[in-house]
Amino acid sequence: MFNKNIYNISMKVFFAFNHPAPYKVRTFNELNKYFDIFVIFERTKAKNRPLSFYNCNQYDFPHMFLKRGSFGDEQSNTGELKKYLKHHHQEYDLIVMNGYSTISEMRAIRYLIKKKIPYVLQINGGIPHKNNAIKRRLKNYFISHAYKYLSPGDIADEYLLTYGAKKEDILHYPYTTLEQKDNLTNLIKDKEPIRKKYNLPSSPLFIAASQFIERKNNVYLIHLFKNVNANLLLIGDGKEKDLYKEIIEKEKINNVFVRDFVPKETLYEILQGADYFITLSKEDIYGHSTLEALANGLPVISSDRVISSRQIIKNNENGFLVSIEKEEEILSAINNIGKIDLNKCLASAKEYTIENSAKTIADKLKGLIKQ
16 A cells, blocks of 8 residues: 655645656556646657557646647747746746756756756666867756766666766666566466467567667667568558568568557567567667666667666677677677577566656655755
8 A cells, every 4th residue: 555644745846847748647646646747748759759659648647738839749839838837936936947958858958057046857768979169059058057966776877977967966766667567576477378369470589679760770689680681570650660571571671570559568478489689779868768678578689779678688698789780790699599598587677667767756755855
């Protein structure tokens, strides 16, 4: 039974977030059990996400969507967020900004800085880049003025520290899409019923679940598997889907298959019917698929440009970190992935649950109120 008495349930926390990604909505549902929250979403959906991505959302917390200003895949430009904070900031014990990269967020944070209103900056990850001087100054301005930071781990801290954060102001929380019920407690011994249910290709079977966009580097992955004695199943959606199919047909690649985006419950079951997971992404500021694969008992081969993988993957224990510039290294990982202890895969994902994430965030934020 949840014990609210150990938390200050009258504590009020404001959150701003870009779009209602299902795992964020579920995290907010959990956070609302610990104290009163109010969430403003800048837009109803990301343009590069299918509507089905949001179908499972159930909002158990007070929230609102900005009425205008959305453009591009995830951008937003409206003064509504700033206006709300201007008139209501005094109602909240803490203000948490889940980002600073949209124009709406910049306008709101600039107001908070100008009026000396403390804000916590929560990040999902981040990769430092060699930005031009103007972009670097902007990042430094919005990041360095935060009161405290919520970061998913040491690897993401590098991003905050690059742009002016102080190490002692960074608080860690486990970032994940997984609920407790999503983490397998025991390995699936008989995969055959799952394989038949979803008509999966035969073993050895690698899964690559991602958006079908250039950054995910799936074109390279498809060509790589021409020389691999295993099957590859790409699952997702995006502008490159037709390109994948065209390459597979034109080059007569008979061991690579493409399937549309599926709900998370279906994806997790498909993962349980597969053997391994692979992602050769050129850049992921976090990368939830690594954890989802581990939690379903799959060893992971990941590029070292995926933040979650750098945080969690240990070579020869639960998978392999590889460089996308070193094909021999990738092929070696593919040849040796079968030696990984699957129980270590499950164990490495155990603490990464939405329930644990919300409790950790609640503990950290409550601690700030006491300071």
